[in-house]
Amino acid sequence: MELKLTDYRTEVHVNWCPGCGDYGILSSIQQALFELKLDPSNVAIFSGIGCSAKTPHYINAYGVHTLHGRALPYAIGAKLANPELTVLVILGDGDGLGIGAGHFVNAGRRNVDLTVILYDNGVYGLTKGQASPTLKLGLKTKSLPKPNINQAINPILLAFASGYTFIARGYAYDVPYLKYLIKEAINHKGSALVHVLQPCPVYNDINTKEWYTPRLYKLEQEGYECIITNETTEEEYLRKISLMIQKANEWGNRIPLGIFYRDLRYTTYEERIEARIPSYRLNPPAKQKISDPFGKPITYIDKILEEFLI
């Protein structure tokens, strides 16, 4: 049966504030899944806690709404147990880069094949607008009693330093382009980050739609491309990376969207497991039979027991 776009929606009432950037991100994900013709039963969407984290309830796919900051380890566990799943991970900026920063960084080391979508609104939306780790130093958004006392994390550069092999940035109100980025990220083999600039009209009165619109431009329109392969020379690498860093730091009159970085040199964690356990893909943890029809265990440990028999 042909899948329709509506097949990716649920009946759950969407309870984000009017005008919230999250609506655009939700549509982009649904459209991306639809255009990639992914069977909802083979897609698992994980989220942490926050306004952003409600997304899975609105998508007709397996939805795992977890703990604040912990979506990544849940997602990694599921993906490694069943590598056939398409895995999406929704992170809030507080969720992913504050309380869950350790997981965000360490996920990069593994390069598990999954797509992280980071909703960056500069605030802790669900707890009423406190400063998030991406809010710039000295800014005073609506509900802050005093200007922000911390510097901001740059998610693009943090992802790069951590080892993500695909790093892109989209904008919540540019649905077609965000959909394109999410599709590219899903198709990328390895850990992909899509950093989404997401206006929160209720608590972030600085980085608004009006603020973003004149500043945003697309990297590819300037002929920018950064793909690292095994053939890339040291010199080329340094040139590309320094340009990437320059672009990632651009945050003023101009703010770039697009694919900042693709690294095709690394194997995925699944491939690394397979190199050690040849039967892994064929018979991954979630698919293994562990008992016979009578309930008797079938794991054969007689060989192992020899080490202990005396």
Place this chain on the structure above:
Amino acid sequence: MNNRGISWLIGGAQGTGIERGASIFFTAIAMAGYYVFGKREYHSNIMGEHSYYYVRFDSKPVYSHIEKYNILASYDAETIFRHSLEGLPGSAIIYDTGYLNVKTKDVPTLDKRVREDIHGRFNNNFVSISDIIEEAKSYGIKSFPINYKEILNKVALKTGEKLSELTRMNNVIAVSASLAILKFDLAILKKAIDRVFKGRKVVVKLNSLVAEETYEMVNSLGYINEFNIKISPIENKSKRLLINGNQAIALGKLVGGCRFQTYYPITPATDESAYLEEHEILDVENYDPVKSEREILKGAGSIVVVETEDEIAAITMALGASLAGARASTSTSGPGFSLMVEGLGFAGMNEIPVVITHYQRGGPSTGMPTRTEQGDLRFVLHASHGEFPRIVIASGDISECFYDAIRCFNYAEKYQLPVIHLVDRFLAHSVETIEPFDIKSVRIDRGIIFDENDLKKLKEGGEKYKRFIFNSTGISPRIFLGTKNAVFWITGDEHDELGHITEDPVIRDKMMEKRMKKIEIAEREIPLEEKVNHFFPSYNSDLTIVSWGSTKGVILDLIDELSKEGYKIEFLQIRLMSPFPSNYVEKVLFNKKWICVENNYSGQLAGLIREKTGLKPNNLIVKYNGRPISLDEIYIAVKSILEGKSSYKVVLRGGA
């Protein structure tokens, strides 16, 4: 052999082969047909601090240690300073003559408290090894001085190895000398060396040569006939397993079908995960119903072991794998469990099967990382905010570790909840000879799971799959992530049957009651023998001992001794801590004289029994210095209780 078997102790600086030496010793003894029990004591340090390994063996099973030795095998000065006066009359000290002039001040790792004790005893601040040895002799302890260097010199001459390279085999000299004075068969010792070094030819040859030379030296010194205990091999009809708790749990997990294990390194849990990773590729039996034959499929199965960034990731990653359909678990100790609490609550809320193997160690906080304690019972029972059902099972010995590890997964999947397997440092690192596992008796029960065909039928019948569907048992059929013909949602928020967020008071009540109902069902369904071990039940016992976990062994050894003196002792070992077998415990203890024995400060089980049954023990025996309870100390404590001479709370303080 005397009535408490033979106790042997080897000591030395951490990192100098204590464990290797002990392995050779107990392997040789076990090969000669004896039951062995071995326990390790060490500091949270990699090199240099004092560490020792204790072994007791007998022709009947041994489950515990005593504070005294029959043979002290040393190859450094500190071991002699610390342990030599703990000998039984007629016992032996084996030591290197090279240390005779070493004084307490020359041993920087000898901590102040121990040093002052020694100085106090001699009334002198310059106590040397020869002083200590003389003192020991006056207690009736025999000394067996051996020039270790001379032995190594001979080996160096024969092999051309450098002497400096050979000094790391001082442990083997101490072991071999111990066996030599016992007139133990050298050929068996050599077999043990081969086994411990896994047949690595060069190493085996060198170590065997050291053993031979040591035997010769002991012989030439005329020590062979000086020690009054002799050990000759005994015939065994069937083989036994020589195994520790970490390994038994790991094997239980493999047999039980655990296919995903996560961990963040922590003593004393890590060894289990390392062992699993070492055995990540598994052979599986395939049963052909047509031919009714079994074949072994080599390497067809596997367990994925992931070292995570922290314990929060460890439990949540295991939960992700469980949602996808793998039997999943994680292993940790107190500090790690503290971090896992949030994930535990999530598993409870979302009815996700997961097994947490919790190895207790001395707490609170970092506590005593390498020492044992049973201080976390209350913690694991109550950890996390809110209320949800959990199963907690405490193993009492190494065999139980194996079977319980399997059972945990059945409970977890049948009742769809987190299961905590509670063990401790002592069980993890103690070695015992046990009967081989009866794998044929084991069953796997994965509970109610819908597959894509079930879901297709549901769909065709116009119904939607609901992950948390209300029914009479509270146990809703599970499906795994990726199963065709359906999806589900879950959330840490309170949720409706579909798994979507709700704050509706009516649904909240129903969902809460659905979850909690499962524990009542578990309580009804789990058979009594999985809840308690009730030894020597009687209506007119002199005393009933109640305990849990790793104290089982020493209590059984104690009862064996006391029964020889005519006492009638009953022992109730409680295994299932949640759901607690309140009715049975109450029935057994009502109107009895009973005591509770625990390796903690407050008597956590005693408190739990009081909470569940209203009953209070006549006495409480506790120990919280990080050392397991020894047979000699508990004997004295229980004897004085039996004689009515004891105060309510007895604190045991033994151990080095």
